[in-house]
Amino acid sequence: MAGVSEGASGLPDPRLRPYVHGYQGYLLHGFAPGQHIGMPGIALTVIITIDEPIDVPVSSHPDQAGGRWDMLASGLTVHPAVIAHNGFQHGVQIDLTPRGCRALFGMPAAALGSWIVDLTDVLGPRAIELRERLSLLSTWPERFAVIDEILLRRVAPVPWDAELTHAWDLLSGPDPTVRVAAVADEIGWSRRHLGNRFSAEFGITPKDAVRVARFERSHRLLREPTLPPLAEVAAAAGYYDQAHMAREWRELAGMPPSVWREREEFPFVQDQQTATAGG
Structure with missing residues (x-):
């Protein structure tokens, strides 16, 4: 069945x-x-x-x-x-x-x-x-x-801190080109202060928020019934190239995306x- x-x-x-x-x-x-x-x-x-x-x-x-x-x-x-x-x-x-x-x-x-x-x-x-x-x-x-x-x-x-909210929205949002240093500059905090406040609230670092958001974009694309070419998925999700996506998938999913799709x-x-x- x-x-x-x-x-x-x-x-x-x-x-x-x-x-x-x-x-x-x-x-x-x-x-x-x-x-x-x-x-x-x-x-x-x-x-x-x-x-x-x-x-x-x-x-x-x-x-x-x-x-x-x-x-x-x-x-x-x-x-x-x-x-x-x-x-x-x-x-x-x-x-x-x-x-x-x-x-x-x-x-x-x-x-x-x-x-x-x-x-x-x-x-x-x-x-x-x-x-x-x-x-x-x-x-x-x-x-x-x-x-x-x-x-x-x-x-x-x-109560919810407006700067911290804005940082979360940017770092976990849809923009694949977002950079932690640019977000810190935009909200008027040092990168170190952003990292401390961010980790204390969310439990992950600003860099990891970007990584997880990028990974989630690729995961969503890889769930399509018809699989796009992996190189296209990598580019759309914001990875440097397909090899970069594969490395991140090994860390965040425990296996490369092609293996996950098969299993x-x-x-x-x-x-x-x-x-x-x-x-």
Whole structure:
């Protein structure tokens, strides 16, 4: 039997959009057991499973042992995680902004760092309510509405440094030519001060934010059903050349992009069959 992916993406309530990029519901079944890679990205990750726990034998933090979670949260990282599966996965992923980490969890993204934690540790009893209610529903729009409701009850707007926000937007944004020194000059800080403030808030350095944003651009292009030439992907994502992209992929994904494309099955089925819903 060929694997089947059914899911939906949704935007949060407008009041949550400074804190939440979006929701991704997924139901994957009929695949052969295996592993896939949890990639670094510019969003913090929350996963709520609907059926069986998610199995992460290799954490994104080098010092953390693997584990199984019904619900998890993880910060920004430059390390991949390995997710094992038995051919079936069902749940919702919530992509948080760094500002959302403060507003929903009451802590900077740096406090999570690369660690994977149980969602109840940072969201409290609302995490249990969230999973129980999602499991009782059968449609993605209904589930996304419940997430909106619970997060709106939890969210607490916090003061946010305008210069630091601008630095994050530039360094993690779509411009592949951005340079850390230029961003420091633009906001009127020294490069050292920017590095200290940035790392203390986000848990990664300004240089790593640029690397992860560039990697995420290439990852998105490589998930296209028809693979563009790797040299074109490298240029569009902002790498010097294809060899530069391959080196960065070995560090951030654990393998070069061509190998990942050969091994990874889930994203392409999901991307082709996902329907937009909610929001």
